[in-house]
Amino acid sequence: MIVDLKRFFLHDTPWETMELDLDFSEVEELGRPIFLPGARAQVELKGLAGSVSVKAHVAYTLEKPCDRCGALTRKTYTGTFTHILVREFSGGEPDGGEYVLVPDCKVDLAGLLREDVLLDLPWKFLCREDCKGLCPRCGKNLNEGPCTCSPEVDPRMEALRELL
Ligand SMILES: [Zn+2]
Ligand SMILES: [Zn+2]
Known part of the structure; x- marks a missing residue:
C-alpha cells in the first residue's frame, strides 16, 4: 500500500494515526506458512521540518513447531519500529537504518513494516521457556x-x- 506523505512533508503536523493490514501469507518454513492471518500495524505519522517520523506498533502471531520438541505452537508478538523518512540526504548518508529515502514523498508503509518484522523475528521459538x-x-x-x-x-x- 503506497501512502502519499506530501502533506506531512509540506507542513509540520501533529501525530496522525492509521491502521494497516500486513500480509505475510507467503512467508514459509519447511513448506508451510508460519504467520497466522490478521497481522496489523498501528502507525503514527508526524510531519517535521523536511522529514516525517514514523512510529509503528505491530502485532502478529506465529504458528510453527517448537524448535526443541516440535510441538505446533502459536505465539503472539508485538514490536515497535521507528523510521525517519527524508526526501534527500543532505551531507551524505546518515548512519543507521532508521532513515528511509522517499524522493517522491511516497512510501510503501506496509512493505517497510513487513521488512521490520521479518528482520525482528525471534531467534528461538519454544512452546514454553523451559521446554525439555x-x-x-x-x-x-x-x-x-x-x-x-x-x-x-x-x-x-x-x-x-x-x-x-
Ligand atoms: Zn517445546
Ligand atoms: Zn528416551
Whole structure:
C-alpha cells in the first residue's frame, strides 16, 4: 500500500494515526506458512521540518513447531519500529537504518513494516521457556514425562565405581 506523505512533508503536523493490514501469507518454513492471518500495524505519522517520523506498533502471531520438541505452537508478538523518512540526504548518508529515502514523498508503509518484522523475528521459538525437548535416544517428548531410557553412564565413572 503506497501512502502519499506530501502533506506531512509540506507542513509540520501533529501525530496522525492509521491502521494497516500486513500480509505475510507467503512467508514459509519447511513448506508451510508460519504467520497466522490478521497481522496489523498501528502507525503514527508526524510531519517535521523536511522529514516525517514514523512510529509503528505491530502485532502478529506465529504458528510453527517448537524448535526443541516440535510441538505446533502459536505465539503472539508485538514490536515497535521507528523510521525517519527524508526526501534527500543532505551531507551524505546518515548512519543507521532508521532513515528511509522517499524522493517522491511516497512510501510503501506496509512493505517497510513487513521488512521490520521479518528482520525482528525471534531467534528461538519454544512452546514454553523451559521446554525439555525430545530424548535424544528414544525421541519421547520429555515435557510429557520422563522416558524409560537408562540415564547415560560414562564408562570412566563405571570403572571408578568398580574400584570402590
Ligand atoms: Zn517445546
Ligand atoms: Zn528416551
